[in-house]
Amino acid sequence: MSNFKLSGYVKYLETQNFDNLSKSNLATHLLHNRLRFKWNVIPKMTIQAEVRNRVFWGTSVESNPYFVQYLSNSNDFLNLSAAWLEQSGWVGYSNIDRLFVDWKGKNQNVRIGRQRINWGISSIWNPNDIFNAYNFLDVDYEERPGSDAIKYQRNWENLSSLDVVYARTGKSGSIAAAKYFFNKWNFDFQAIAGKYQEVGTFGIGFAGSWGDAGLKGEIQHYLNSVSILAQTNATLGIDYMFSKGWYVSSAYLYNSLGIAEPLNFGQSINLNLSSRNLMPTKHNVLLMGSKQLSPLSTFSLTSIYAPGTKLLIGMPSFSYSLSNQMELNLFWQSFWMSYQSEFRSISNVLLGRIRWSF
Structure with a gap:
């Protein structure tokens, strides 16, 4: 068995963004390559690196002089990114989003470097995931962002464990x-x-079964500088698998600092999601259903509604496996909102992607 392993994928993603307020249509084309390098140095030690190489072009690149700035991850402490192409509406951008040394003992694990620290336990929203929350609207980043961190984990035989993490952000x-x-x-x-x-921050999470349904929840509190409660994010979710292959789930998210009123003229909503801003609205309800139509195809429909703000997001998707290494995906994102005393369609996004893995 070789001590070195290389894997990854190549994807093409086309995005059509229809803004119903400005009556504009912007297109983005993305060629996306990911390379994963894994080296088993000794039986207990592994070095792993993963690189994203992306090339963007289209009207959204041409019309935005700050396009490159939006590609960087503000959570990174070390600058491991570079824009190597910026001309004539084309942008080439590479970044290393995993680079760590991992040591595993009998009951202990130490990992140093840029890594994914996943403390979320719920299926939809994760208030407990304080290190690197992800944007669920970004359908092309399933690996999710990493953190520059040191993590120590200790495991016990009764399925309990302790994680201690320090990360620069x-x-x-x-x-x-x-x-x-x-x-x-x-x-x-x-x-x-x-x-x-x-x-300061503290929280709890749980996951288990309620009859034949899965039940999960998380709550995370943030204190201000004088140890007074300043913000609370909480979620509760339930999911169920029917005998005929339908999978359904629902979840509620509470953000104590979120918007709870309809937007005024000129007011916008911030969908740059983060650990403290999992949704910009105070109350959020999600419903999702998915069905495997055949051994090769799957359909799903997700909807999010925020009462008060009256924000509605509808997200149907379809996937089809062309081969063991190739997959086709279609996504639609529709945004509706109470705007200037009228509930209307704000924007729609159509995404098509083909992926080849190796």
Whole structure:
């Protein structure tokens, strides 16, 4: 068995963005390559690196002089990105979003470097995922962002574990936290406490079964500089698999600092999602259903509604497996909102993608 492994994929993604307020249509073409390098140095130690290489072109690139700036991850402490092409409406951009050394002992694990720290336990929204939350509207980044961090994990035989993590987060400071995970009454529980940039944070999460349905929840509190509760993010979700192959799930998300009123003239909504801003609206309800139509194809429909703001997002998708290495995906994102006392369609996004893995 070789100690070195190379894998990855090549994808082409076309995005058509229809803005119904400005009556404009912007197109983005993306050629996306990912390379994964894994080297088993010794039986207990692995070095892993993953590189994203992307080339963008289209009217959205031509019309936005700050396009490159939006590609960088503000969570990164080390600058491992480079724009190597910026001319005539074309942008070439590469970044290393995984680069770590991993050591595994009998009951311990230490990982140092840029890594994905996944503390979320719920299926939809993850308030407990304080290190690197992801934007669910970004359908082309299934790996999700990483963090420049040091992580220590200790495991016990009763399915409990302790994670201690310190991460640097760009110009925003650092995140240092501990998570204790354990199983009780056939439920998984976790408790989290630490410091998020300049404020304290603590939370809990759980996952288990309620009859034949899955039940999951998370809550995360943030304190201000004088140890007074400043923000709470909480979610509760339930999912169920029917005998004929339909999978359905629903979830509720609460953001105490979110918008709860209809937008005024000229007011916009911030969909640049982060660990503290999982949704910009205070109350959010999600419903999702998916069905495997055949061994090669799957259809799903997701809807998110925010009462008060009256934001509605509809997201149908379809996937088809062309071969063991090639897949075709279609996505539609439709945004509706109460705007100037009228509930109307704000924008629509059509995405088509083909992917070849190796």
